[in-house]
Structures are given as C-alpha cells and as structure tokens.
Amino acid sequence: MRALKAWSGLTYREIAVHAHRNGDTLPPSTLATVLGRATLPREDVVRAFVRVCGGKDEMDAWLRARSEIARTAWMPADPGGGPGPALNGGEGADGRHQMADAAVAAVFAAGCLASWWCGKRLGSRATPRRHGQGTH
Numbered sequence: 001m002r003a004l005k006a007w008s009g010l011t012y013r014e015i016a017v018h019a020h021r022n023g024d025t026l027p028p029s030t031l032a033t034v035l036g037r038a039t040l041p042r043e044d045v046v047r048a049f050v051r052v053c054g055g056k057d058e059m060d061a062w063l064r065a066r067s068e069i070a071r072t073a074w075m076p077a078d079p080g081g082g083p084g085p086a087l088n089g090g091e092g093a094d095g096r097h098q099m100a101d102a103a104v105a106a107v108f109a110a111g112c113l114a115s116w117w118c119g120k121r122l123g124s125r126a127t128p129r130r131h132g133q134g135t136h
Helices: 002-008 012-021 028-036 043-053 056-073 098-124
Strands: none
Touching: 002 028, 002 043, 012 028, 012 043, 028 043, 043 056
C-alpha cells in the first residue's frame, strides 16, 4: 500500500478528499496509521484506498491478497483444528511462534503484490500521474 501511495503522488489529505467524494471515509490520521504499521488493514480501508490511488483495475487482486494474508495468519496450529494464534498466544503445537511466521508471510506477500503491481504500472507508463490528470 505504501508503494501504491507513492506511485499515486497523492498526499494523505488528497486521498481523504477523494475517498470522501467516492462515499468512503479515510481520514489522514487513519491513513498514516495504516501505512505506518505492519498490521493488516480492514478490507473496507484497502478497497477505498486502492480505488482512490488508481488501482481500480487491480482491486480484485488487492482484496484477494488481503484475504489470503488474513486467512494464513489465523490458521489453526495443527491440521486437527487445535488452537491457533488467536487462542494460545501464538505458540503452535510444535512450540513455534506462529504470529512471527504469519507476520513474515504477510510482509512477504505484501512485498510481492506491491512489486508486481508497481512493475505492471511502470511498464504501462513511464511516469506517474497525479490523480485528476489525463484521461480515466
């Protein structure tokens, strides 16, 4: 999401204004919090953010990636359905710290998605456009 914001050229305030015009709520303080930490943002925040920052064509990919990260981060500790991170503080049946594993997986998946998305966008145009310039 940080890469998408950088690519869009929009400030937090501009994103908030455009989101409001779309009927969404994305206060600048919420955006700063979401982009400044490594936790998974809510689906509605991802949807509004991607819509404003110019990723509408890739919306499904963004939401699938978010869902996959959420699903992977909260899988049971064992195939038999034993308690997972939400129930046992992140320690799996084998003693591994599952929350750390989930965080690494989430960062990796997000990096892969951002790399793919930015590469695709940079391949289609050499310089980013600020929102509202050019044709849509």
